[in-house]
Amino acid sequence: MSTGHDYPSPPHFRKPLLDTPFHERARALSQNDNFVPWSGYTTVDVFTTVEQEYFAIRNAATLYDLTPMIKYRVVGPDAERYLNRLVTRDVRKLKIGRVSYVVWCNDSGHILDDGTIFRFADQDFRLCTAERQLDWLLDSAIGFDVVVEEITAQVAALSLQGPTSCYVLKKFGLVGAEQIKPFEFREFQSAGRTIMVSRTGFTGDLGYELWMQPEHAIAIWDALVEAGRTRGIRAIGSQALNLARIEAGFLMPNIDFLSAEHTIRMHRERTPLELGLDWLVDLGKPHFNGRRALLRQKAEGLRRMLVGLDIEGNKPAHNALLYASPRDQRECGFITSAMWSPTCKRNIALAILDAPYFEMGRRVHADIYLHRELVWERRMAAATVVERPFFAPDRRRLTPPADR
Amino acid sequence: MTTHAWDVIVIGAGHNGLVCAQHLARAGQSVLVLEAGSAVGGFAAAREFAPGFKAAVGAQLIHQFSDQSVRELQLERHGLRWAARKLSTTVVTPERSVRILGGQVSGTSANDAHAWAHLSARLDRYAQFLNAVQSSCPPRLGSTDFQDRWSLLKMGLRLRLLGRRDMREFLRIVGMNVYDLATDELADPLLQAALGMDAILGSNFGPRAPGTVLTLLSRRAGETTSANGYSLPIGGPGALAVALADAAQAAGVTLRTDALVARIAVEEDRVVGVDLATGERLCAPRVVSNVDPRQTFLSLLGTAHLDTGFVRRVDHFRQRGITAKLHLALGGLPTLQGLEPSRLGDRLLVAPSLDYIERAFNASKYGEVSSHPALEVTVPTIHDPSLAPAGQHVLTAIVNYAAFDTKAGTSAARAALLQNTLATLDAVAPGLSARVLHSELLLPSDLERECRVTGGHWHHGDLAFDQFLMVRPFPGAAQYDSPLQGLYLCGAGSHPGGGLTGLPGRLAAERILRSRP
Numbered sequence: 001m002s003t004g005h006d007y008p009s010p011p012h013f014r015k016p017l018l019d020t021p022f023h024e025r026a027r028a029l030s031q032n033d034n035f036v037p038w039s040g041y042t043t044v045d046v047f048t049t050v051e052q053e054y055f056a057i058r059n060a061a062t063l064y065d066l067t068p069m070i071k072y073r074v075v076g077p078d079a080e081r082y083l084n085r086l087v088t089r090d091v092r093k094l095k096i097g098r099v100s101y102v103v104w105c106n107d108s109g110h111i112l113d114d115g116t117i118f119r120f121a122d123q124d125f126r127l128c129t130a131e132r133q134l135d136w137l138l139d140s141a142i143g144f145d146v147v148v149e150e151i152t153a154q155v156a157a158l159s160l161q162g163p164t165s166c167y168v169l170k171k172f173g174l175v176g177a178e179q180i181k182p183f184e185f186r187e188f189q190s191a192g193r194t195i196m197v198s199r200t201g202f203t204g205d206l207g208y209e210l211w212m213q214p215e216h217a218i219a220i221w222d223a224l225v226e227a228g229r230t231r232g233i234r235a236i237g238s239q240a241l242n243l244a245r246i247e248a249g250f251l252m253p254n255i256d257f258l259s260a261e262h263t264i265r266m267h268r269e270r271t272p273l274e275l276g277l278d279w280l281v282d283l284g285k286p287h288f289n290g291r292r293a294l295l296r297q298k299a300e301g302l303r304r305m306l307v308g309l310d311i312e313g314n315k316p317a318h319n320a321l322l323y324a325s326p327r328d329q330r331e332c333g334f335i336t337s338a339m340w341s342p343t344c345k346r347n348i349a350l351a352i353l354d355a356p357y358f359e360m361g362r363r364v365h366a367d368i369y370l371h372r373e374l375v376w377e378r379r380m381a382a383a384t385v386v387e388r389p390f391f392a393p394d395r396r397r398l399t400p401p402a403d404r
Numbered sequence: 405m406t407t408h409a410w411d412v413i414v415i416g417a418g419h420n421g422l423v424c425a426q427h428l429a430r431a432g433q434s435v436l437v438l439e440a441g442s443a444v445g446g447f448a449a450a451r452e453f454a455p456g457f458k459a460a461v462g463a464q465l466i467h468q469f470s471d472q473s474v475r476e477l478q479l480e481r482h483g484l485r486w487a488a489r490k491l492s493t494t495v496v497t498p499e500r501s502v503r504i505l506g507g508q509v510s511g512t513s514a515n516d517a518h519a520w521a522h523l524s525a526r527l528d529r530y531a532q533f534l535n536a537v538q539s540s541c542p543p544r545l546g547s548t549d550f551q552d553r554w555s556l557l558k559m560g561l562r563l564r565l566l567g568r569r570d571m572r573e574f575l576r577i578v579g580m581n582v583y584d585l586a587t588d589e590l591a592d593p594l595l596q597a598a599l600g601m602d603a604i605l606g607s608n609f610g611p612r613a614p615g616t617v618l619t620l621l622s623r624r625a626g627e628t629t630s631a632n633g634y635s636l637p638i639g640g641p642g643a644l645a646v647a648l649a650d651a652a653q654a655a656g657v658t659l660r661t662d663a664l665v666a667r668i669a670v671e672e673d674r675v676v677g678v679d680l681a682t683g684e685r686l687c688a689p690r691v692v693s694n695v696d697p698r699q700t701f702l703s704l705l706g707t708a709h710l711d712t713g714f715v716r717r718v719d720h721f722r723q724r725g726i727t728a729k730l731h732l733a734l735g736g737l738p739t740l741q742g743l744e745p746s747r748l749g750d751r752l753l754v755a756p757s758l759d760y761i762e763r764a765f766n767a768s769k770y771g772e773v774s775s776h777p778a779l780e781v782t783v784p785t786i787h788d789p790s791l792a793p794a795g796q797h798v799l800t801a802i803v804n805y806a807a808f809d810t811k812a813g814t815s816a817a818r819a820a821l822l823q824n825t826l827a828t829l830d831a832v833a834p835g836l837s838a839r840v841l842h843s844e845l846l847l848p849s850d851l852e853r854e855c856r857v858t859g860g861h862w863h864h865g866d867l868a869f870d871q872f873l874m875v876r877p878f879p880g881a882a883q884y885d886s887p888l889q890g891l892y893l894c895g896a897g898s899h900p901g902g903g904l905t906g907l908p909g910r911l912a913a914e915r916i917l918r919s920r921p
Contacts, residue, residue, distance in 0.1 A: 085708055086712075106711070107711035107712070107880075136712060139715060142715050143707030143708065143715070144708075286708070287673060287708060287710075289713075292673070
């Protein structure tokens with residue numbers, strides 16, 4: 001089994017953070033030099049302003065460099081059985097050419113990470129993850145005839161999201177791109193280059209992810225920018241994407257939950273049931289990591305759960321503690337992600353609430369701290385447990401999508 | 405609905421499997437024992453290594469099998485007879501020798517004899533404490549179960565009852581290496597080596613390895629259960645296994661030999677029986693594995709039924725044997741230099757100093773066999789002529805050390821270690837190799853194959869602090885349990901570990917009888 005750490009880069013002690021294949025373009029477009037590290041690469045947090053970039057996601061088309069996302073190739077006669085034992089969903093149901101959103105757990109049913117599985121062939125898969133975890137993946141391979149290798153550096157990835165993204169793909173020259181259904185992927189040839197396009201994303205909007213060889217990255221970026229010129233295409237950083245994903249109700253590792261590998265204190269780890277991801281857990285399939293623990297938790301009932309909140313007012317409830325009543329001394333939960341949603345015109349948040357407060361429709365109170373010109377102020381705002389996602393336009397599912 | 409033909413199936417008719425089976429059968433369970441080979445006993449199984457010459461594959465002396473178990477299991481009623489009991493230990497070098505029986509030594513200075521008696525009495529007190537711990541099911545840590553908390557409390561209480569001085573002294577030495585303890589307490593290198601040999605036999609350690617005082621105490625803890633010291637059954641250790649099998653069958657156990665289990669059968673996340681290599685399915689709601697933990701979980705059960713974190717612990721379990729076994733068929737008795745012929749009937753140690761043992765151990769670290777191996781030797785035919793044709797003899801030796809994976813390859817390593825061992829024996833018993841009619845040297849890899857124990861480890865896994873007591877073999881499988889409903893362990897890989905004690909088998913049976921099927 002190969003570790004895949006064969007990066008074509010200068011010695012790491014000279015340049016601890018690597019450049020992605022799109023870095024040259026990102027550097028040129030960045031107006032405020034706002035770069036952040038992501039899985040060993042330097043990536044853009046904000047190109048211009050977060051508002052401008054956010055509205056491009058909801059109204060036009062956006063390019064987001066997701067090359068640093070960790071990718072593993074999983075091949076071999078036992079690849080399906082191996083992945084089925086690894087993740088909580090039933091991988092046997094994943095057809096060739098389809099993508100599945102998955103989470104995986106340790107022995108005690110606590111989430112290690114989330115990601116996606118692409119099925120290329122019967123015995124050929126790609127697993128995309130937020131964190132590097134070859135150690136866990138290789139130990140999981142004991143007893144299975146399967147090869148797992150990291151291919152992060154071998155595949156450049158670009159996310160094209162927004163209502164005009166399908167138009168951009170067609171204009172770019174990918175004939176039939178409009179036929180790709182959600183969670184489906186296809187391979188295209190363009191000017192002698194192979195591009196894999198999957199209808200996936202982290203915005204909850206119409207959008208695609210493009211996978212290519214690193215040496216083709218710049219040419220494809222340029223061609224996409226040219227194709228999207230009349231449709232408002234622009235590069236976006238991680239901050240704008242984070243706003244879009246909160247509206248879509250998606251969870252962000254290390255913000256909404258912590259990998260069980262990184263927790264030290266008791267009760268800081270989360271099971272998929274506690275994160276409201278029970279639809280991802282197939283307790284009826286053959287044994288998988290954490291199954292026995294999840295069955296026990298299901299029988300015993302949840303002590304806390306992640307839910308969506310609709311909060312009164314327009315002050316984002318960042319990091320707020322939650323109380324059952326405004327006069328309570330003891331909190332009943334806390335906010336993990338919060339924002340004023342410009343598209344929904346609602347003050348929304350993701351929060352972990354103790355039992356029984358996580359029931360749908362339950363009212364709690366958010367203790368919001370506001371920092372205004374160096375003065376701290378406090379607001380106690382009523383909040384209601386609501387359904388996620390907060391924003392789910394029909395266009396995200398429509399096939400073929402409108403051109404706009 | 406699966407109909408169960410048996411209440412319990414035990415995989416492996418090693419001594420622990422047979423002990424476990426008999427206890428279960430006596431409690432009213434219908435029990436089937438499956439043995440892959442044609443003889444019972446595992447490491448203690450009798451073996452004719454040359455026409456007319458017999459020895460057990462592994463074990464050569466019985467010294468940890470409790471007198472109480474012999475009575476409870478009715479072994480003497482089922483044919484167990486003793487050829488010799490309370491054998492002395494003689495440490496022999498070409499120049500001199502010392503003879504040890506319990507706390508008494510002859511052949512050394514008065515000072516050392518006194519020091520030995522003193523140390524021996526102290527170690528025996530600690531061994532008695534440890535024996536109390538080793539003869540009960542270890543508690544689960546972090547458990548809120550009354551039984552677990554009670555046994556943890558009892559353990560602490562027993563330690564406290566050693567008295568302030570002994571408790572402190574016990575806690576001081578228990579994590580030490582035997583080299584330091586022996587050189588602190590004793591001056592005679594032969595006595596130091598005798599202590600060192602007891603600490604390392606069968607393990608993956610040299611005398612300087614941390615934790616070797618623990619292995620020493622653990623061995624002595626087993627020895628406190630018998631008033632009869634080093635013993636030799638008529639017919640060799642294999643006769644103990646045969647008596648165990650006969651007694652088990654008399655208690656209602658069904659025994660099938662030549663029945664190789666291919667896998668443990670699982671349906672809907674619980675054990676339903678076993679599949680034999682022939683394809684035959686044998687059904688039982690509970691399966692007890694006397695097979696080593698690695699093979700049980702990784703081969704017989706399969707990782708698909710287990711969580712990755714647990715598999716990781718199985719994979720990290722240290723169970724590489726570095727101990728070999730020598731069997732010699734002798735045309736006549738050799739003479740031990742300077743000693744009367746009857747002394748050949750002692751438990752003989754050929755290890756003149758701790759440094760000698762440590763140097764022998766070094767070889768195993770680098771994929772080699774010891775050039776000057778440290779030996780525990782017996783000549784069982786002195787006490788039991790039935791093991792060889794009339795007038796001829798058998799010599800057996802536990803040979804330390806041989807790396808599991810030897811750089812030179814198995815047959816070259818085997819030849820080299822045989823030559824080195826014969827040369828070592830010749831030095832203390834001149835002319836011995838000239839009397840050898842036939843020889844057999846079993847390397848750890850041979851023992852792995854012969855006894856079907858991964859790594860050929862004598863104790864199914866190193867006895868060390870991280871593989872001891874409530875974490876033996878590893879969390880999630882300690883307390884004879886497994887993550888899978890209906891699957892249990894009863895072998896030397898479980899608490900309290902290896903040696904011919906029968907304790908893992910007995911404690912596993914108690915644990916199984918306490919749990920619901």
